[in-house]
Amino acid sequence: MTTPATSSRRRRHWPGTLVALGAALAVAALAWGSRPAAIEPIEPLKGRVWTMWDHSGAMAFVLVGCALALWIYLRGVRWHRRRGHPVSGWRLASYVSGIALTYLILESPFDALSDHIFWIHRVQHVALHHWIPMLLALAAPIPELVAGLPAWARRHLLLPILRNRSVRGTWDFIQHPVVAPILFVGLIYFWLTPPIFDYATVNETVHEIMHFSMLLEGIPFWWLMLDPKPGRVSYGKRMIILWAVMVPQMLIGAYITFSYSTLYPIYATLDKGWVGSYLFDQHMGGLVVWIPASMMSAIAAFFVLVFWTRWARGTGGWPEPTIWEAASEVA
Numbered sequence: 001m002t003t004p005a006t007s008s009r010r011r012r013h014w015p016g017t018l019v020a021l022g023a024a025l026a027v028a029a030l031a032w033g034s035r036p037a038a039i040e041p042i043e044p045l046k047g048r049v050w051t052m053w054d055h056s057g058a059m060a061f062v063l064v065g066c067a068l069a070l071w072i073y074l075r076g077v078r079w080h081r082r083r084g085h086p087v088s089g090w091r092l093a094s095y096v097s098g099i100a101l102t103y104l105i106l107e108s109p110f111d112a113l114s115d116h117i118f119w120i121h122r123v124q125h126v127a128l129h130h131w132i133p134m135l136l137a138l139a140a141p142i143p144e145l146v147a148g149l150p151a152w153a154r155r156h157l158l159l160p161i162l163r164n165r166s167v168r169g170t171w172d173f174i175q176h177p178v179v180a181p182i183l184f185v186g187l188i189y190f191w192l193t194p195p196i197f198d199y200a201t202v203n204e205t206v207h208e209i210m211h212f213s214m215l216l217e218g219i220p221f222w223w224l225m226l227d228p229k230p231g232r233v234s235y236g237k238r239m240i241i242l243w244a245v246m247v248p249q250m251l252i253g254a255y256i257t258f259s260y261s262t263l264y265p266i267y268a269t270l271d272k273g274w275v276g277s278y279l280f281d282q283h284m285g286g287l288v289v290w291i292p293a294s295m296m297s298a299i300a301a302f303f304v305l306v307f308w309t310r311w312a313r314g315t316g317g318w319p320e321p322t323i324w325e326a327a328s329e330v331a
Helices: 004-032 058-082 089-107 109-114 118-139 142-148 151-162 165-174 179-191 194-202 204-225 235-258 278-290 292-312 323-330
Strands: none
Touching: 058 089, 058 142, 089 109, 089 118, 109 118, 118 179, 118 204, 118 278, 118 292, 151 165, 165 179, 179 194, 179 204, 179 235, 194 204, 204 235, 204 292, 235 278, 235 292, 278 292
């Protein structure tokens, strides 16, 4: 029997379902257009690679976005300090490190090298999908970010968005304990599909979509896993989810590492220089997927155990409100 409460939950979830369906259609369209025939060689690096800082197009948005995120956060830190609630040094360092790493991984010469060296490209993706979201989640910056927004932005932008049932329904959907790990692992497998990965490497627009999708999908996943409080998903379920996402990453990493066929043709056409042969580059990339990416689950499990222990002892973690609670408090 369908109750009013059940119907209300279903109505809140339909936006998330539509988002998932839309993403699936976009994935199908991209895969259809990602035939090997569309691949063209990457232009060789010109000049000294360490001078290749990219501040054009979407990369200019990264610079502005990082600066804005840092400015809002520091305003919030000052707001809380004035009210006798200073932010701990390690939380501040965690947030600043996450923002700085975002800028460096996307705009520094590291990005130029990733177009020519497969294993560096894999490090870039691990940073976007694992390291940066984990640093931001461990910083627990919601109170500071909300407090740091100008009053007009909180009143006319943030609160109306947060009160929108579709927005909350979509957020609930992507943080569902079954949906979240499927999206997390599915995105890794999708972008590592050889024709799609090669196409994204040489197509600037798709390349930027690939990078931003890794970052934007990683944030809600690690936010869910590293919430100090039991929250939406219990500590025990988080341990299961972390193990569940680790195994598929190990499998695809091992497959790339032990494969002696050319999986990514675009990288096979490039002069590796000091990197060595293409197969060495490919195997190193597989190891990056296999070990560092998988180890993030073990590191996250350690933090979950710490949170779990502190909560069981009654000490809890830092009093981090949800974004809705923080917005209401500051407003």
